Amino acid sequence: MRVAVFATTPLDRPGPESAAALAVAEAIADKGVEVVLVGTARNAAQQVAGRLTIRALERSGAGALAHTDLGPRTVVIGGPTMTWAADAAIRRVIGAGAIDLVVIVGDAETAVTAVVDDAAPSAKRIGLTGAKRAATAMIKLAGDSARAPSAHTPADLILGDFHLHTCFSPDCGTGIDDLVERALALGLGALCVTDHDSVAGGFAAKAHVEANGIPLHIAVSSEVKTQTGEVIGMYLKEDIPPGLPFTDTVEAMRAQGAFIYVPHPFDSLHAIPSEPLLERMAPLIDALEVVNGRLARERFNHEALAFATRLGLPAGAGSDAHVLDGLFTAGLELPAFHDPASLALALGDARVVRHPKNILALQARKWFRKRRKPLHAE
Template identity: 50%
Template sequence: AARAGARARRPPRLAGGDRREHRRLRPLREALLPHGSRRRGLGAAALGLGAEPGGGRIGRGRACAHSGAASGARAVAACRRDAHALRRRTWPGYRRRCGGLPAVRRERPAHSARRRGGAPAPRAPGPRPGQRPQPPRGRPVGTGSSFTRRDGRRPPARDAARARALDSTDVRIALVTPFAWSQPHDVNEHVDVLARELRRRGHAVTVLAPSNRARDLAAGRRALLGAFDEPELIALGPAVPISRRSRMGVPVGVRASLSLALARGRFDVVHGFEPGLPSLSYLALRDAAALTAATFFSTERLGYPPGRAQRERLLARVDALLATSEDVAEAAAVRFPGRYELVPHGIDPELFAPAEKRNLVVFEWRQTERPLLRALVHELAQQPDWELVLLRTRTPASRPGVSPRLRGRMRVRTGRTGAARAELLRPAAIFVPAGEGLPRVVAEAQTAGAAIVAPPGRATQPQLAAAETARMIEDEAFRARRAAECLAAAQSQTAEVLADRVEEVYERLASRRRSHTTRSPFEERDWIVADLHLHTSWSHDCSIDVDELLDHAEAQGLGAIAVTDHNVFGGALEAVERARSRRLVVIPGEEVKTADEGEVIGLFLREEIARGMSFGDTVAAIRAQGGLVYLPHPFDRLHAIPTPATLHRHLAEIDVLEVYNARLLFEAYNEEALRFAGKYNLTPGAGSDAHVLAGVGTGAVRMRRFSGPEEFLVSLHDAEVLRRPKSLVYLQGLKWVAQAKERVR
């Protein structure tokens, strides 16, 4: 027994460089990894918010765990399957000694007792005194009787990997903004308008953002640790001012909160805004397992991440690229290449409904617009019935001086929110935008019915804008025509149009997903183990004879193999011929080198396919023979691989995606493939990619026995990935020794 008052022993750290739990490798038939296995990403960092004292901690980037029957590492592994595991794995004696939660936390209700409309909100049964709310055991988060919507209805059960396309309603969407929700910002206004419109259409929308408001932070913490009842806003942490060119990372606590929110929310779509900043948007798009979309607003917020490899990794996980203007799309395409779609700013037409116009000119003020201000003062000095308002839309550094020539008719106003700007723009007859102003303010002025001053050449000659302003003042018909044109243009910038465009994008992304049958028609057949990626001496870098490969495969207990030599088909034909008297099934294939986008394997081929064609032509040649398109090591960035745009373009033509290749140097490449296959419900495959006999069977799948390509594909839907990795240095050394012997001969 421990002495009274003795200091608690620190839990031992996990061994290993990556601090993960090490397990002894099982035999080939037992080391199973389901194709829908849990994804990494929540990890030990989530313990910073979700774990109770004693269940784990964060310290200098290392995860600690207790060494009991259920270690902290196992708790983290269970957390990846069910985010509420962080709430359940607690130290039993801690609460008994501490008397449960503090009195303030016990007395504070977890949710408001009434909704906005005044109706009482549905309440779940409260916990026992001193106990935090817990989800029912045995049920995943978001399903079952413990999860209710705000209107009292129970939502349909959802799976983490949703097999069907998105419905027109009831879609779970996460909108992630990098800017503090507690402070006005044009991007946050765009997000807020989009969220309200999508909620009006029946979707469950949650905004993930930083905030400096204590009330938001407390509510966000309750949502993460309590009942996740589709909150409208989750404040993940305080906002940290970071320069656009800064390489400072997001604080680990905020990253842990983001991981926990993504895990518990089980969103269908994660939409990040301005991901070109070191922010929550970038991390959410990088780590989310759901469908993703990214929206860019400014040509100046594109500097992150600085490394090309990081940008390519981000692009591989973003499914749709959006921009608010042509200029922004062109600038973003330089650093994030892809196909961009334009979306409106999303203006509330009721808030900016035109009012009775006054003789008022509103000028968006910037410090760099002093030449234009002098020209406007000169013109308005000759119009005694007109007023001038300088509108500051950013945090003012200094207040501009009021000209004596317009004394009593010139004012300076600050409008950082849409409501504040609406009071000035609705009665304004003329609006003069700043050269480096906010595009959203221009759309708001158009919606308010103001005539926009935007003559060609204004950037180099600001006097042209002042001259056009004077013409609008003197020519009422010209001003009315310009105002009518602006009102017509504003019809495409409303919140309803924005929601329509975004919904179309979401539906198109969801259509890429494939639906699989939940019941296999081959349940009565026996199980076999198949290695779907093997080479023989017909490949230029392999020395395994066909007979040796067949004998060794049978000795390893394999029931099927796919012979996929590099750019030759003779080895596969020879293997098929010599295996006719064996029980081993041989799938004839070829690993074809494309022009510049990696390799593609064709299974069940009849003849050889030439190398050097484009990715699309190679896929077409495989399908022309009735073969199956098997994409090997699609994210091995140490070699040539297809671009994200190519993968998305040919997604419907890929029959099997290799989610485990035993020869990859970094396991992260296999994890990326597993994430990609899970996102689109692609059929997973695995192979050893063996070039020596010792590597045969190190990667395989356990599937039902099949006959022909159709049965193979159906059986592979319910297959399980088998992993028995060996030292890559050892296997590569054997390969080099064999190649050296061949050169000596």
């Protein structure tokens, strides 16, 4: 039998909610039942609380999303703020299998509570007092109940390109109709349309596939230029103004509920955020582009992969296509998704796919097309 106990407030912050969650988890463990205590934390250090080892993650990256045996330990998800990656990590814990009962301890209504309620509608709530009595009741309930179904059910795998441009970018002439036709020919199931400083291309592509009943998911996105490099917001509702500080741009995207994706972070031939800045912003980044199909030097991708691995950031990949022939030179194979939460979850099972082409030839086509007036400007 295994019980998952969720705390509604950070586990490393003294208070009645965190103390009660720890007490309930320890009382369950005392009865010989395997328990996993889950919550957020401000401190990423390894900690020990009573007999429970707390594995505090700096953020909810690849380590939290991996299919691992949870074991009788505390898993601390995320940091002081919730991201889509943290959302996915919580769902992974619940859906990891062998969970007989999901318990929420505490009275606070927080982001963690909302995710647990959604991922495990049958989750039981208990208050802040009577830990041993509550633990006994919880164990009996778990023993009398059927095992909770996995929140992460297998899904059909699709191919997706997470970074591409259309004629709504000033340096690209690819029309929406041509883009969709090419994507279908390549067998793609999803496109993140990331035009420069504009969501217009994404909305145009989304409207086109919906009007024609085309089975292609479009994530309306934008690659926004900041004072130090670029950042992509996926599932944006409206434009983000260019030229803001990197941190302000990310916060503006998060205010829209967007998925934060940092493209080509080590392409030193262009303006990029500094490594210290990326490290500071890591708790707010949902994925890092570890393969960009249009980079002049492959070592830039290698450096991105090493950085993402070190910080536990989920990995993304995209073609950065500025011409039609460049579509899906890089991308991902992953479970189907439809919003930021399901995308974050799908990245835990993603595999990078590459179809490299001659970079100079693609760049030459881009330079030629750049001299032509964008189609949408007619």
